[in-house]
Amino acid sequence: MQRVSKASVSVSGEIVGQIGPGLVVLIGVARGDTERDALYLTNKVVNLRIFADEASKFNLSVMDVNGEILIISQFTLMADTIKGRRPSFEEAAPPEQAEDLVNFFIDQVRETGLKVEKGLFQKHMLVEIHNDGPVTIALNSKDKIV
Numbered sequence: 001m002q003r004v005s006k007a008s009v010s011v012s013g014e015i016v017g018q019i020g021p022g023l024v025v026l027i028g029v030a031r032g033d034t035e036r037d038a039l040y041l042t043n044k045v046v047n048l049r050i051f052a053d054e055a056s057k058f059n060l061s062v063m064d065v066n067g068e069i070l071i072i073s074q075f076t077l078m079a080d081t082i083k084g085r086r087p088s089f090e091e092a093a094p095p096e097q098a099e100d101l102v103n104f105f106i107d108q109v110r111e112t113g114l115k116v117e118k119g120l121f122q123k124h125m126l127v128e129i130h131n132d133g134p135v136t137i138a139l140n141s142k143d144k145i146v
Contacts, residue, residue: 001025003050003135007070009119010126017117022067024129027105028077029098030091037141038101042108044139045069062114069109072119072127073102095122 001023008018025045051060079087099121110116119125
């Protein structure tokens with residue numbers, strides 16, 4: 001995810017989602033991911049303190065600053081580049097499973113009351129990101145403490 005001053009996503013020249021200050025979440029779904037993984041990431045995304053307070057310390061979450069969130073499905077995050085020169089996407093979930101889980105994640109984030117916009121699944125998108133900081137944080141639901 002990236003902290004942004006603004007962002008938008010376009011498909012075929014038409015803006016399908018845009019936000020002001022907040023977060024862009026690029027989400028990839030791996031084989032075996034479940035709703036539990038999506039719930040873990042929802043909690044992390046909306047509560048991670050990566051916005052500065054009056055003392056310029058990372059003490060505020062997107063919830064605290066009433067930020068906006070743009071969620072983009074991006075299967076290329078599942079790329080395996082260990083062997084050869086062409087990435088393998090064997091670890092990416094099949095499109096039907098991935099779309100269902102991405103939509104579940106979007107619904108969970110929307111339940112927070114924050115403004116949530118999204119890209120279009122399996123479409124070629126142009127994403128304009130004004131990364132604020134820059135601040136980019138990688139989250140992986142497999143890192144959760146059980």
